[in-house]
Amino acid sequence: MSKLSGNLNSRQQKAVASIAGPVLILAGAGAGKTRTIAERIRHLVHAGVAPSAILAITFTNKAAREMRERIERGLRDSPEQPFVSTFHSLGVYILREQSAKVGIKKHFTIFDRDDSKKAVREVLITLGLDPKTHDPGRIMSIISREKGRGIGTEAYGDNETRGYFQNVIGQVWPAYEKLLARDNALDFDDLLVKTMGLLRDDRAVRELYQNIWKYIHIDEYQDTNRVQYEISKMLVGENKNICVVGDIDQNIYSWRGADIKNILDFEKDYPNAQVITLEENYRSTKTILEAAKVVIEKNKIRFKKNLFTDNPAGEKIGLFGGFDESSEAEFIASRAEVLIKQGVSPGEIAVLFRANFQSRVLEEAFMNRGIPYQLLGTRFFERKEIKDVISYLRAALNPESLSDFKRIINVPARGVGKTTVLKIFAGNESTLPQTMKVKLTSFRKLLNEIAQVSQTKKPSETISFIIKVSGLEQEWKNSGDEGVARLENVYELANFASRYDSLPPEEGILNFLADAALQSDQDEMKDGVPAVRLMTVHASKGLEFDIVFVTGLEDGLFPHRKANEEAIGQEEREEERRLFYVALTRARKKVFLSYAETRTLFGRRQVNIPSEFIFDIPETLVEEESFDEHSLPRRPLLQIDF
Secondary structure (H helix, E strand, O other), X not given: OOOOOOOXXXXXXXXXXXXXXXXXXXXXXXXXXXXXXXXXXXHHHHOOOOHHHEEEEEOOHHHHHHXXXXXXHHOOOXXXXXXXXXXXXXXXXXXXXOHHHHOOOOOOEEEOHHHXXXXXXXXXHHXXXXXXXXXXXXXXXXXXXXXXXXXXXXXXXXXXOOOHHHHHHHHHHHHHHHHHHHOOEEXXXXXXXXXXXXXXXXXXXXXXXXXXXXXXXXXXXXXXXXXXXXXXXXXXXXXXXXXEEEOHHHOOOHHHOOOOHHHHOHHHHOOXXXXXXXXXXXXXXXXXXXXXXXXXXXXXXXXXXXXXXXOOOOOOEEEEEEOOHHHHHHHXXXXXXXHHHOOOOHHHEEEEEOXXXXXXXXXXXXXXXXXXXXXXXXXXXXXXXXXXXXXXXXXXXXXXXXXXXXXXXXXXXXXXXXXXXXXXXXXXXXXXXXXXXXXXXXXXXXXXXXXXXXHHXXXXXXXXXXXXXXXXXXXXXXXXXXXXXXXXXXXXXXXXXXXXXXXXXXXHHHHHHHHHHOOOHHHHOOOOOOOEEEEEHHHHOOOOEXXXXXXXXXXXXXXXXXXXOOOOOHHHHHXXXXXXXXXXXXXXXXXXXXXXXXXXXXXXXXXXXXXXXXXXXXXXXXXXXXXXXXXXXXXXXXXXXX
């Protein structure tokens, strides 16, 4: 029997020691849940469980990577490690292993969100519908949400009470599925839906994975959708050794299918479940934690917790009301500037906002003061040059991927026009002129060379090979400063690919492609980069910073009100409150809240009422901030150290 770590409190130790049967860990913000899961897995291994029999699932690549590193540190002497993955990466793993049973080829392409939107746009045009009138992004969001609920095209098509827009989706969705099949491709949601279907319909496959993974851990269980919930239930074997960790107070993703009922009903699904609550917060000051507690206790749909901390009381929460969004942004930039001069690392400062449009004026204020910042949401893997290089690799491994073929056939220019591409897609390649046939033969030979290299060389070497032999490197070298910037980005892609160089070539390149497609906003954030982080509150979940600015706290913006909606239901209202709770609990030492008395929205300047969330916080915890752009605060803005 292994000795439990002395760094755990009594509740954490109980969670670690409870290894038989179902366990629900309700972990408050900053309560050390990742440390608890890692220690629980270490304890299982030291108790005689093979690491290969342990599965740990979380929601982002970044979280999975951090958990994997923490577990590896605890199991340094073990020759093997548990399987740590996101739900989507788990789906990729199972579908590649069982591709024949699913009816797809092993080297299937994974459509990221941008690929899916482009595919929907292509379908709309084919159907004679205007993509400007019918937003491909909105259509894809609805298809994604329905897939997350386990709904397919047939079930969606059976609804006779649909309106015009739903009827459009009813036309687009089946055509979109045909396009995916044409390209031997799966989108994000298919990775889960196809996995669920396989486990449900094939008993032998289901029992195979139940026998492999005898102990299952799922982090952020409150964020699971219907399909993820079904997958987790089907992976659990007879002994019901499932441990889920979650916090209803941090359920903020209902808009993308997360179902709060999954965690609320855990004890119904597993009647003998142990429930352990982690209530000690190791992150925030007493002031921040007290404010967060008061805010979240107004919600009704939750498990009650009594969060506490031994950290110092810390400074009061700063509150600033600006005349407009520009003065609000100037206040934030000025305070960040002072904090940095006082020794706070820029990377320990985060500016959070409810909606993406708020970032523009904030970026402007930071640029004007020369403060380094990083805007999360501008994704590296969505840059044209990055997608071009990846498309070369995808087209090489999956010749059926016409979308990738179309993207790169004339990048760099080879004299292949749209008419030629249309003939290829229509199966009329034999009618092309001989000179064009020669060009296509040469291009396919290039793709075949890339495929061969990918099977024998390290992933980073394969990416470097593509950059050179495709002609992209030479073209960018001759394209001035913009070309140099593009070249630097693709060299960075080769650096990213080097993470997989220790794996066998084929496994490494497939893992590289999967992770590149499944990147989230958080994956863009590089640790140690000295830059203030600008991001939405949704993107901040799971992160922590010394200083947090929560901006745009105005009625209608945060809490958000949908356009032309007079009232929202209790569940949506409570989710907005949970979102504010998440924002507050990202901070270790200091929180600044801000709002603008007037703000331009949709081209109109409107007068705002401060958010109800501001008034939820007791006045004793808040101090008003003043701002004069010609003078800076005399006192240190941060007087706390822990």
